[in-house]
Amino acid sequence: MAEPEHGHTNYMKIFWWLFGLTVTEVAFSVTLDLPKFAMIVGLVAFAIVKAVLVALYFMHLKFERKTLGIIFASTLILGAILVSVGIGELVLPRP
Amino acid sequence: MDHTAAAAASLPSAVSPLHPVPAHGHGSTETSTGIHSDKLGMWVFLCSEVMFFTGLIGSYIVLRFGSASWPDPSQTLNIWLTAFNTFVLICSSVTMVKALEAIRNGDLRKMKLFLCLTVLFGAFFLGVQVYEYSELLHHGFTPSVSLFGSVFYTCTGFHGFHVFCGVVCMAFVTGKAFLGKYSQASHQGIETIGLYWHFVDLVWIILFTIVYLF
Numbered sequence: 591m592a593e594p595e596h597g598h599t600n601y602m603k604i605f606w607w608l609f610g611l612t613v614t615e616v617a618f619s620v621t622l623d624l625p626k627f628a629m630i631v632g633l634v635a636f637a638i639v640k641a642v643l644v645a646l647y648f649m650h651l652k653f654e655r656k657t658l659g660i661i662f663a664s665t666l667i668l669g670a671i672l673v674s675v676g677i678g679e680l681v682l683p684r685p
Numbered sequence: 686m687d688h689t690a691a692a693a694a695s696l697p698s699a700v701s702p703l704h705p706v707p708a709h710g711h712g713s714t715e716t717s718t719g720i721h722s723d724k725l726g727m728w729v730f731l732c733s734e735v736m737f738f739t740g741l742i743g744s745y746i747v748l749r750f751g752s753a754s755w756p757d758p759s760q761t762l763n764i765w766l767t768a769f770n771t772f773v774l775i776c777s778s779v780t781m782v783k784a785l786e787a788i789r790n791g792d793l794r795k796m797k798l799f800l801c802l803t804v805l806f807g808a809f810f811l812g813v814q815v816y817e818y819s820e821l822l823h824h825g826f827t828p829s830v831s832l833f834g835s836v837f838y839t840c841t842g843f844h845g846f847h848v849f850c851g852v853v854c855m856a857f858v859t860g861k862a863f864l865g866k867y868s869q870a871s872h873q874g875i876e877t878i879g880l881y882w883h884f885v886d887l888v889w890i891i892l893f894t895i896v897y898l899f
Binding site: 601602604605608609612613615616619620630633634636637640641644645647648649654655657658661662664665666668669672673676677679680 | 718719720724725728729731732735736739740742743744746747750751759764765768771772775776778779781782783786879880883884886887890891893894895898899
């Protein structure tokens with residue numbers, strides 16, 4: 591089986607997106623005086639978009655076989671469960 | 686014939702674990718998934734790293750929001766310096782992926798240049814982190830000063846250690862590149878270390894947001 595084609599990604603375009611998002615994220619955090627929950631949701635959204643860009647284009651996950659995506663996604667699901675259990679301990683009422 | 690050999694004989698040769706298919710033009714072999722063994726091994730390793738960092742970041746979140754009071758990170762940490770360091774790490778990811786693109790196009794000169802730049806950016810990131818640590822320690826922000834201090838040094842310290850390992854491995858790969866060990870047809874080592882390097886960048890993007898900006 592041949593390796594999948596990695597396409598002709600414009601890496602500099604991804605770089606400028608990452609740069610722009612980082613600057614916006616820091617400005618968002620430092621300058622805006624939003625409620626705590628809105629601030630956290632906004633910052634997490636910025637971080638997720640940047641992480642997805644790195645995984646899809648720099649790590650070529652977008653162009654790889656689905657097997658790799660499934661392996662990686664299953665780990666992310668396990669990680670999300672791990673963090674959710676910890677957060678659940680904080681927010682759920684104790685008996 | 687023992688059981689293992691019998692089981693292997695019953696499988697088509699392309700999927701037999703005892704008869705991996707040599708990958709064309711690469712030092713590694715192709716697994717039954719169609720993915721080269723080096724790459725698959727690195728991805729499985731990265732999955733274990735995801736769980737490791739999830740444990741650290743999850744602990745930070747639980748301690749942060751489970752504490753009655755928590756210091757504002759921007760009062761203690763130098764956000765702009767670290768934002769610049771994040772920019773440096775993103776630059777190193779770009780030079781890494783450009784090195785891979787160059788060798789795929791058969792441009793050895795550009796590949797060596799971009800690999801050297803990646804090593805330099807990685808070393809610079811570590812240098813800034815050491816400077817940041819020394820400044821923080823000088824101002825009395827030690828790991829034992831508070832819960833925030835403990836988790837800050839644990840999370841960023843483990844990430845820094847991963848960057849250090851990446852720089853060492855990258856220097857090794859760059860050395861091999863200068864010795865002419867990679868070509869347009871055989872460059873799996875560059876792709877494999879690149880995956881690790883991008884993962885370290887990805888983790889820092891998450892850590893920077895959670896530790897410095899929350």
